[in-house]
Amino acid sequence: MSDSNPIVFVVDDDISVRESVELLIGNAGWQARTFKTAQEFLSHPRVRVPSCLILDVRLPGLNGLELQKRVAAERPDMPIIFITGYGDVPTSVQVMKAGAVEFLTKPFGEDVLLGAIENALVRSAAALRLEDEALALHNRFAALSNREREVMTLIVGGLMNKQVGFELGISEITVKAHRGRVMRKMNATSFADLVNIAAKLGPIRQSH
Missing domain, CATH: 3.40.50.2300 (Response regulator)
Known part of the structure; x- marks a missing residue:
């Protein structure tokens, strides 16, 4: 602005x-x-x-x-x-x-x-x-890879790392690596913060 x-x-x-x-x-x-x-x-x-x-x-x-x-x-x-x-x-x-x-x-x-x-x-x-905050969130989400978006969606949906790995067919260690990148790219300071961010991105996440 x-x-x-x-x-x-x-x-x-x-x-x-x-x-x-x-x-x-x-x-x-x-x-x-x-x-x-x-x-x-x-x-x-x-x-x-x-x-x-x-x-x-x-x-x-x-x-x-x-x-x-x-x-x-x-x-x-x-x-x-x-x-x-x-x-x-x-x-x-x-x-x-x-x-x-x-x-x-x-x-x-x-x-x-x-x-x-x-x-x-x-x-x-x-x-x-x-509007500016929503645009910034949108841009950060757009910077995630497809796999990172999948991991983020499942994590904020309540699944544990092991469950996410099972859903996506990847190891728990790989899930943790993706989760760490998601937290950094989305500027999330905690899991609760990431959940709040995901709630604001709801319609955006569905469009990707």
Whole structure:
């Protein structure tokens, strides 16, 4: 994950809102990127820095609710703060259930918006860290040989070295050698640590 300054994206078809929010974001020390339509926002490449999206519910073309679905699927590390001049309970419930971190009705206080942005950026940073950790685990697992993967799978499944050797048709000494390499390559400090790593890799291990 890059250490670059967090970015706050703003999608609102009202230029006065875009400009005022952009100024507020800049004064708070963050970068701002503004768009008047959802389509313009979607054409912007994904960034690998903490970020969030301030989104109007009513937009020309693709509306805020439809864009929320796209962002949730394609950019899960980007929390959404909804703003609207036409707030109603059903809409607020819908967007919050879909994962929005805040639903603000215009006009809203600057402190309220800044607090929501700060919370969203903390969440985004945490999500990116998890992505980076998962990628690192994936790369370490990919560095294992096929035999090492087999040994790891059987060991974390609860088999003793002798049982693993029987399953794979190799000696117990050979199993111990593979096990040692697995521990080193996966950066596992203990058997319990290796089990935890394997649990995180579950879907990845099945795909190999």
